Amino acid sequence: MRFASAMTERTTVTPDPAAAAGSGDPGSRMPSRPSRRRRAGRIGQVHPLVALLWLAPALALILGVVLYPAIKLFDASRGEYSITGLRKGDAGWDNYAKVLAHPDLGTVLLNTVVWVVAVVAVTIVIGLALAQFLVKPFPGRRFVRWAVIIPWAASLIITSQLFVLLYDYNYGIINHVLQGLHLISTPIDFLGNDSWTMFSMVVVGVFVSLPFTIFVFIAGLGAIPDDVMEAATVDGASPWQRYWNITLPLMRPALMIATVLNVIYVFNSFPIIYTLNDRNPGYLHDTTITFMYKLAFKSQEKDVGMSAAAGIFNVLLILVVVAIYLKIINWREETSR
Amino acid sequence: MRSMKNSVVVAGLAIAGLALGACGGGTGAGNAGGAGGSTGGEEVKTIKLVAAEYSKDHTKAFWDAFAKAYKEKTGYTLEVQVVSWDNIDQQSSTMIQNNQAPDILNLNAYASYAKDGLLYDSDAVLPASVKSDILDTFVKYGTYDGKFYGFPDLSSARAFFYNKALFKQAGINEPPKTWAELEADAKKITALGGGNVGYALPLGPEESQGEFSMWLFNNGGTWKDGGKWTINSDKNVETLAFLKKLTDAKLTQNNPARTNRADAFDLFKSGKAGMVIGFSPLAADLDKDKKVDYGVAPFPTNDGSESKTFGVTDYLMAFKKPGNEKAVKAFYELYYQPDQVNTFIKAEGFLPVTKSGVEAFAGETKLKVYLDTLPNAQLTPTDDPTWDKVKLAVQQNLGAAMTGDPKAVLDKLQQTAENGG
Structure with a gap:
């Protein structure tokens, strides 16, 4: 009878059948401890099959648009393809070897590093300054903030094409203005001259990365409590000291997020480089992303398999960055507790 | 309520995602020879054309009108997809990778496709009267390994x-x-x-x-x-x-x-x-x-x-797919009718590819400088x-x-x- 009473006790203790059938979490069977945490866990607890039902759409999404293409990509990277796109057979690891042996791989990797580091660093510095300016109240601030969003809202292709026109050697307004001011006597070939091309692309990269960065920083600045600042002012800290010793350290989470997300965006950026660099032959100014595209469709290799192998390398590269990002997120959660 | 709404959105996206995945995958990338024979399978009533966009104003208008005429005259349906020149290499390559080649593809190269054994030659799908009407230069450069595969849609001369x-x-x-x-x-x-x-x-x-x-x-x-x-x-x-x-x-x-x-x-x-x-x-x-x-x-x-002069032609090539031979042949029969091919070429501002076309355009004084040189134009070795x-x-x-x-x-x-x- 003891057994039976225990049973009844149990059923009365945990009236929720889902919870009873669910995990063996001992916390949910201890009704005596009035903990908020325990109660929250109990409400959220459902039968695994029910949970699976609710998770199904998300799982299907991940399987359909992440996992399946990834498997296809890997499959393609191991195939031998004709120039027409027809699969002729299996290539083993040949495509990977060909990518690694590609004579322009070094240039492309160097370009990628220069591109990502330059764009992200310049964006962060300018973004910090502009965010500082945009949190100060001044007439028309709302319109300025709107204006800052515009490069973000415009399609990257359109922005890039606009810059192609601005940079143009013969009719570009930038050359026109510089010549009008007598700063230069002959136009600068911003996109065709090898010493200028990367610089010109970085400018566009910074231009389109700024809005997001600025708004992350505005949010970060808004989260700094006023009393800390007031206390520092009372203690006689100079504006520069306040910025260096209070604002910047408190901005650390925002800086981290802005840096890592920008690195991912900028690394994956295709339209800017593809559009601005389209007149230049070879891979002189390509990053790993445009390199991958050209391998498949534009270059004399025109090899889908090789391009897929390059794609796998790109995924691995970006995975490293994502791992760092996740680590930072963890770090944030720990510090916010 | 709100979370339910979100779930519905997620579920919708998931289905869309799956559908996209399915489209991308198709029947899977088969190895060479997967294009199938020309005789097997049931007769196809609908064929697909992937056409290059020569101009925003005329290309789609022409092919839509053509599809209508094709349906009226032959009873077959023609699905038209117009793709910009910037994208067409990428799109055609992807289609072939996924074993989803169109029935007819309009492109500036054909020999690699012929080499891969993907195409019909003229014996299968081009009426003899059409073949003899196409300018000899273009037959020559459209011939790979002794067979004529590269059927020109239009030409230009510099x-x-x-x-x-x-x-x-x-x-x-x-x-x-x-x-x-x-x-x-x-x-x-x-x-x-x-x-x-x-x-x-x-x-x-x-x-x-x-x-x-x-x-x-x-x-x-x-x-x-x-x-x-x-x-x-x-x-x-x-x-x-x-x-x-x-x-x-x-x-x-x-x-x-x-x-x-x-x-x-x-x-x-x-x-x-x-x-x-x-x-x-x-x-x-x-x-x-x-x-x-x-x-x-x-x-x-x-x-x-x-x-x-340097001459250029683009091609309308026919892909071997089960049961599409008759529909494809009917397509070429209609396309090379003078009122079709010449209308297209005239609207796009290019040059004819047929002997009858050269005669039809002879009155155009502005085109004289090109037309005179066209029959002797030299092409790049597209064959x-x-x-x-x-x-x-x-x-x-x-x-x-x-x-x-x-x-x-x-x-x-x-x-x-x-x-x-």
């Missing part, structure tokens, strides 16, 4: 465009006949100053093989002669060296190696370039703008001999699948000769060609 106003200003009375005259004229025009450019030379990756073809044909050179690649022949080295000379003497626009054809055309349209190699669509643009007073002449040759890769290598590397050694650049291209691309 000609020499010059700015009459700039010529007058520089005191030049008539277009040059030789390269020496061209160089002298370019000098005079460049000397006018004000940003004027003697000769607009596009050797950028867009279409440098086209520009170079025109020059090398007019120096008696070839890409390939009797089965042997001749890319680094003495004639061709001389030709490329001449282009480098023009560049070094600053008789061209800035940085020819990094100038695409479209940019060179823009320069000519703005009235700043004295000479450029153009074709009929450029003339149509110039006539519309009415800004530049221009003349069209045969391209000058190195030694003053008779001018040759060799290797060319499909060599072309890409030329596009990426030819410009390097402007800052380097022309012979070394051509030697490397020759090697690429001899190694099979």
Whole structure:
């Protein structure tokens, strides 16, 4: 009878059948401890099959648009393809070897590093300054903030094409203005001259990365409590000291997020480089992303398999960055507790 | 309520995602030979055409009207997908990877597809009367391994465009006949100053093989002669060296190696370039703008001999798919009717591909300069699948000769060609 009473006790203790059938979490069977945490866990607890039902759409999404293409990509990277796109057979690891042996791989990797580091660093510095300016109240601030969003809202292709026109050697307004001011006597070939091309692309990269960065920083600045600042002012800290010793350290989470997300965006950026660099032959100014595209469709290799192998390398590269990002997120959660 | 709404959205996205995945996957990328035989399977009632967009205004309009006529006359349905030139290589490659080739594809190359055994030849799908009507030059360049696969949809021929106003200003009375005259004229025009450019030379990756073809044909050179690649022949080295000379003497626009054809055309349209190699669509643009007073002449040759022109055709190729043979044949039968093919070509501003077309266009005085040269036009070796890769290598590397050694650049291209691309 003891057994039976225990049973009844149990059923009365945990009236929720889902919870009873669910995990063996001992916390949910201890009704005596009035903990908020325990109660929250109990409400959220459902039968695994029910949970699976609710998770199904998300799982299907991940399987359909992440996992399946990834498997296809890997499959393609191991195939031998004709120039027409027809699969002729299996290539083993040949495509990977060909990518690694590609004579322009070094240039492309160097370009990628220069591109990502330059764009992200310049964006962060300018973004910090502009965010500082945009949190100060001044007439028309709302319109300025709107204006800052515009490069973000415009399609990257359109922005890039606009810059192609601005940079143009013969009719570009930038050359026109510089010549009008007598700063230069002959136009600068911003996109065709090898010493200028990367610089010109970085400018566009910074231009389109700024809005997001600025708004992350505005949010970060808004989260700094006023009393800390007031206390520092009372203690006689100079504006520069306040910025260096209070604002910047408190901005650390925002800086981290802005840096890592920008690195991912900028690394994956295709339209800017593809559009601005389209007149230049070879891979002189390509990053790993445009390199991958050209391998498949534009270059004399025109090899889908090789391009897929390059794609796998790109995924691995970006995975490293994502791992760092996740680590930072963890770090944030720990510090916010 | 809100979370439910979100779930519905997520579920919707998931289904869309799965559907997309399914589209991308199709029947899976099969290995070679997966295209199937021509006889098996049930007869297909609907075929798909992937067409290149020659112009925003006319291409889609024509193919839609054509699909309607096709349905009325034959009972088959034609699905039309118009793709921009920027994307068509990528799209066609993806379709074939996924074993979802269209029934008919409009592209600027065909030999690689024929080599991969994906195409019908003329015996299967082209009525004999049509084959005999197509200009012999185009049959020749459309023939791979003894069979005719590359059915031309339209053609163009290049000609020499010059700015009459700039010529007058520089005191030049008539277009040059030789390269020496061209160089002298370019000098005079460049000397006018004000940003004027003697000769607009596009050797950028867009279409440098086209520009170079025109020059090398007019120096008696070839890409390939009797089965042997001749890319680094003495004639061709001389030709490329001449282009480098023009560049070094600053008789061209800035940085020819990094100038695409479209940019060179823009320069000519703005009235700043004295000479450029153009074709009929450029003339149509110039006539519309009415800004530049221009003349069209045969391209000058190195030694003053008779001018040759560089001709280009694009292709409508037919993919072997089970049961589509009759529908595809009906497509070609209708397309090559004079009122169809010539309407299309006329709307797009290109040149005919058939003998009957040449006669039909004979009245067009503006096209005379091209039509006269068309039957003897020289093409790039589009009948060799290797060319499909060599072309890409030329596009990426030819410009390097402007800052380097022309012979070394051509030697490397020759090697690429001899190694099979």
